[in-house]
Amino acid sequence: MKGRGSDRDWRRSGRIRDLFRRLRRFWCRKANMMNTAELSSEEESNRSMSRSTLPETMAVVESEIEKAVSLLRHAEWPLIVLGKGAAIAGAENGLKKLVETTGIPFLRTPMGKGLLPDTHELAATAARSLAIGKCDVALVVGARLNWLLHFGEPPNWLKDVKFIFVDISKEEIELRKPCLDLVGDAAKVVEMIDKEIKDDPFCLGKTHPWVEAIQKKANERVENGGSVGKGRLWLQSKLEGDSGFGFSAMEVETLVRYQLPMVVIVFNNSGVYGSDRRSLEEIIGLFKDEPAPTSFILGAAYRLLIDTFQGKGYLVGTPDELKSFAA
Numbered sequence: 001m002k003g004r005g006s007d008r009d010w011r012r013s014g015r016i017r018d019l020f021r022r023l024r025r026f027w028c029r030k031a032n033m034m035n036t037a038e039l040s041s042e043e044e045s046n047r048s049m050s051r052s053t054l055p056e057t058m059a060v061v062e063s064e065i066e067k068a069v070s071l072l073r074h075a076e077w078p079l080i081v082l083g084k085g086a087a088i089a090g091a092e093n094g095l096k097k098l099v100e101t102t103g104i105p106f107l108r109t110p111m112g113k114g115l116l117p118d119t120h121e122l123a124a125t126a127a128r129s130l131a132i133g134k135c136d137v138a139l140v141v142g143a144r145l146n147w148l149l150h151f152g153e154p155p156n157w158l159k160d161v162k163f164i165f166v167d168i169s170k171e172e173i174e175l176r177k178p179c180l181d182l183v184g185d186a187a188k189v190v191e192m193i194d195k196e197i198k199d200d201p202f203c204l205g206k207t208h209p210w211v212e213a214i215q216k217k218a219n220e221r222v223e224n225g226g227s228v229g230k231g232r233l234w235l236q237s238k239l240e241g242d243s244g245f246g247f248s249a250m251e252v253e254t255l256v257r258y259q260l261p262m263v264v265i266v267f268n269n270s271g272v273y274g275s276d277r278r279s280l281e282e283i284i285g286l287f288k289d290e291p292a293p294t295s296f297i298l299g300a301a302y303r304l305l306i307d308t309f310q311g312k313g314y315l316v317g318t319p320d321e322l323k324s325f326a327a
Contacts, residue, residue, distance in 0.1 A: 060184045060192065068139070068164050068180055069196045075137035075162075077210045078104045079124065081149070084111035085142020085167060086186045092116065094190035095141065101197060103204035105214045107131050109143050121206075127217035132156055134213075141166045142186045145176050147243075147294075152176060166190065237263045242270070242296055249305060256309040264306070265322070270296045 072078050092115045099106050105124040124131035140163055150156035163178035166189045173181040182189050204211050245266045255262050303313030316322045
């Protein structure tokens with residue numbers, strides 16, 4: 001396919017949605033142009049796109065890097081969040097150096113898995129709620145503040161948390177209006193941060209209260225049989241929200257089929273997607289009577305699912321009711 005190299009470059013940049021749109025448009029047109037030798041000027045223009053159209057890392061000026069390092073240096077509870085963009089950019093070496101030089105705990109998103117090992121002593125994966133809920137400065141590298149990260153909003157995050165965004169797309173950054181935005185290739189931006197810290201190093205240290213709190217929480221979860229994933233496994237019970245249950249609901253059939261002694265507790269809170277996040281125009285407009293795509297049915301009877309497999313489902317609304325059924 002002509003222009004294939006430019007598409008590959010654009011894909012590697014991390015902006016893959018536009019690639020999918022252009023591929024779809026190309027094949028739709030191709031089907032209607034089987035006997036046409038020339039492509040439209042728009043298609044030809046799209047195919048000739050090169051890395052020269054992508055944001056330049058040099059757009060990140062030295063003063064912005066200095067400000068980012070200063071925010072991290074003076075934070076009481078700093079956190080580094082790693083996402084898919086960092087993986088695409090190949091920023092793992094720079095991030096490893098950053099984490100181990102500064103001693104700042106890190107949290108990776110599901111698509112950022114593998115950048116740094118979950119067994120790393122500064123990994124906050126097993127203390128996720130604490131890390132998110134207490135951090136006052138978060139360096140977000142190639143990750144989106146979507147439902148997986150609670151949209152960066154309270155009460156899951158502190159109201160006055162300062163976000164430092166590293167992303168190749170300024171449009172994505174502007175959606176969240178962070179304290180500081182660093183637009184550019186994640187690997188190169190992290191390299192610039194590492195260089196700035198090298199000139200004036202700092203490190204929290206293993207005895208720092210923040211690091212100790214993260215490690216203590218993580219160790220407690222491991223000791224209690226916690227597991228990293230959509231649900232939390234504790235002894236013979238699995239606790240998860242209705243959103244997480246949506247990913248694994250049919251596993252209740254497996255539990256019944258193998259007669260596994262498991263109790264599944266589903267918290268029905270209309271999902272973790274932020275409920276109704278539509279604009280005012282969408283809420284009062286033409287489709288006002290349609291349900292929000294990010295909200296679930298209130299009071300959904302998830303308990304009935306296991307009944308269909310000859311299991312037992314219960315509805316509880318108080319701690320005492322939960323104790324009586326779980327006993």
